[in-house]
Amino acid sequence: MAIVQKAAPRRATITEGHDADRRRQRLDRGNTRWRTFGSVHPRQGSGRRRELLEHQAPRVSVLSCADSRVPPEMVFDQGxxxxxxxxxxxxxxxxxxxxxxxxxxxxxDTELLVVLGHDSCGAVKAAVEALRTGELPPGNLGYLVGQVLEVVETVPEQETEKAFLDACVRANARAVAEQLRHEPGLREAVAAGRMKVEPARYDLRRSRVEWLDDASGGEGGIPAPRARTG
Incomplete structure (x- = not known):
């Protein structure tokens, strides 16, 4: 029995990534609301729930860490x-x-696939520790840490351990995104321009999403909020 739930018929190729870029801008606006304590929790009412009973059509996919502090729907203020x-x-x-x-x-028909890493990632910390000690945890945890360790081993040393950890977080998100771009079942959509895969990093302290492939080192292009007092 087929399990794939089709949304709408496949559409034409995205023109110069237009739809993916527009969806990223929507995520930027949501993240700005989140980090300035102005979340509106859109599309969560009874009408939206009824609308989704028989059909869903999310054009954005997110692969994020399981960390409880980084729930994607809240970080991007989506519904x-x-x-x-x-x-x-x-x-x-x-x-x-x-x-x-x-x-x-x-x-x-995913148009934008976001690989969302974050600072102070426990899995990356464990991989850095494994690099330093030469030992992996046992069992399934060792498998998980080993996957991240493959990236950590390629990262140049930094001036401080904190800087090295953050460089590893960024490198891991970029490496996962690059793997996904070439993965069977995904690479055709990427090559045809129907989908973009973009790595990002969430900053726990600033509640801000930074897009890692921006030439500018970009952080969404939206000014940071003023410091709150009181």
Whole structure:
């Protein structure tokens, strides 16, 4: 029995990434609301729930860390049915995660796939520790840490351990995004211009999403909020 839930018929190729860029701008606006304490929690009322009973069509997919401090729908201030979200510690890819992301492309014509890492990531910290000690944790945890360690081993040393950890967080998000761009089931949509895969980093202290592939080192292009007093 087929399990794929088709949304609408596949549309023409995105013109110069227009739709993906527009959806990223929408995420930027939501993140600005979130970090300035102005979240509006859109599309969560009874009408939206009824609308989604028989059909969903999220054009944005997010692969994020499982960290409880980084819930994507809240970080981007999005509503029900807006994002197809998959979470794993350190954004580690396995067959189940990859199958879920491919499902999003097949079922919902994903236009933007965000790989969302964050500072102080426990999985990345564990991989850095494994690099320093030469030992992996046992069992399934060792598998997870080992996947991140493959990226950590490629990162140049930094002036401080904190800077090295953050460089590893950024490198991991970029590496996962690059792998996804070439993954069977996803690469055709990327090559045809129907989908963009973009790595990002969430800053816990500033509540801000930074897009890692921007030439400017971009942080969404929206000014930071003024410091709150009181």
């Amino acid at each position: 029900l049915g807006d994002m197809f979200t998959t979470r794993s510690a350190g954004q580690v890819l396995d067959s189940s995660v990859l199958g879920t992301l491919v499902y999003g492309v097949d079922a919902f």
